[in-house]
Amino acid sequence: MKPTDKRDAIDEARERWETGPVAESLRRLPERKNLRTWSEIPVARLYGPTDRPPAGYLENIGFPGEFPYTRGAQATGYRAKLWTRRPITGFRSPADTNRRVRELLRQGQTGLHFVFDYPTLGGYDSDDPIAEGEIGVSGIPIDSLDDVRTLLDGIELDRISISYSHWGPYILSFLLALADERGVAYETLAGTTQNDVLMYYHSCPWWDLPLAGNMKLFADVCEFAVRRMPMWNPVSISGYNTRDGGCSAVQEMAFTFGDAIAYLDACLERGLGVEEIAPRFSFMLCAHIDFFEELCKMRAMRRMWARIIRDRYGCPDPRAQRFRFHAQTSGASLTAQQPHNNIVRGAVEAMAAVLGGAQSLHISCYDETYGLPTDDAIRVSLNTQNILAHEAGLVNTVDPLGGSYFVEALTDELETRAAALLAEIDGLGGMVNAAKSGWVMAQKHAWAARYQAEVDRGERTIVGVNDYRAEEAQEIHFLRPDPQAQREKVERLRALRAGRDAARAKRACDAMRDAARAGENVVPHAIAAAKADVTLGEMFAAMRAVYGEVPARDRTFDRMDATEEAMR
């Protein structure tokens, strides 16, 4: 392309500026060294109109709601509808969580997101010996339909969207059994099953089923949602967990898309069409502490997804190309030291998510390093969102930072780096292989180890941790495990087992197992089992009977050799 005179003139002026005022300033006062983003991308002194190719506005940036969606998934941004304020909730017991959620709905919460305790995540009932001491500690304990009935008491299933962090048919079956009980059509349910089994495999190993089985059940949920639940997202590909487990923004991007591509391929293999399933994929991203890097990451990911769907899958459907995401501010960026500082971190991170165009948002609470949040911390977190939504003036125009020289340059740079890493994943045979070989975990651990070493050496400043430390520890009140509630949960489950029609429960559970064995979609069978009061632990046991136990190798998390290789 022939450069225009105007461009030459700008470059000339730039050079004058560099050799003149800049050089003079540097003589008086040298710049600080090693200025870079949180994810180690070097940042230049200044970005200007000639730093990006003069062509390509339409191909690279465009208009909101249109390819390549860099400026937003919706044409009118937040002018028509604010993002969904979706605080994550889940603690102690279904009844306590229900009370809290109903209070938060009165305070401006507009969507639900539930998290579960470790036994529920691992596939164990509350009365399993392995659950001892962990019931209700890190989320809601769910054993059966009875618990979901309590959890959603007084909440209209067809009036508010419900997301939850679990996978496969288990919790979904309880929810759908409840919908049947209340006469609510599946077609009217809106919400999301996280269902991100690959992420659990490489970033949060708390599952208890081999990956192949989880991938099969993943596709079952997708297929069922396509057939029966038109407003349901059967997967939320969670860069959040990947990132907060310790990795860079670029790794979050590439690993998230690596997972997404593997899922899409699995759905195509199941016989679903791209235009059928891709519009139902939602994403969950981390909003970490580097303000510009995070909002640029979100812009870049919208563009990358649009290109992946258009170019890799040859799908022109705008609904499939549109990247929609929930953002959560980074729990890992919070510090146990001087916890009130976390309120500020949450606000900065949430602002990046809003300027990055999130469809829904949760701000991690200031007391979360120690335990599940208190009522007070949740209120501050929700009101931070309310302030950003109503007072801060962020929502009046679409993509207000679009066109900023720095923002566009950083958006491009993040895309370039993430695309290169994604190509590396392709080279390893895709994300399933990359994850199984330990490569993904090793990449992350290498980054985390380097990060920690930089913190230890003081090369990264974390306020209150390695600098600006307080003389006295700041004590805060936080939620602690409640042994009484744990005993009550176990008793309630035992009562359920004693009171149910045991023969019917066994028949239903066996039918679910046999359906899996026959390669059928297990979701309808799981719903029948849920109605027969089959428990979550029993459903998991049935699936383990078909898909086997988790191999011992998948239980070790360090993959030391691979990690050392990644660090070289």
Place this chain on the structure above:
Amino acid sequence: MSRGRVIVAKVGLDGHTTGAAVVALGLRDAGFDVINLGTRVRPEQAVAAALQEDVDVIGLSILSGAHVHLTRRVCELAREKGLDAAIVVGGTIPESDAAEMRAFGTAAVFGPGTSMPAIVEAIDRLVVERRRARNAAAAKPGT
């Protein structure tokens, strides 16, 4: 001779592995023999492995909030089995809980913000103490 033998294990159901992995790498770099038991280790398994591998230190990583319950269980089992390895725990553990954990036999608690050099220093000390205690026991006549 190795700088010390250390087990790293995540007991309980918690799947937050990064902290344990980073510490395991750091200890290996510092010259310790590290035996990584991985995730979802039951307290019984951790103690049995410590006896079998004759380790100086068991390092537990717990970020689930269930640290008091799980660590107490490991300490009880260690006493029952006559295990002399030191038991240390890393995680987001508030000081009030750390005090309780030290009271029932935890040798060290590494809370948020602990640097790798600080962990190495503490483990060095525990290794020396254990070896000194063993030598003293061996030197004692009639035992």
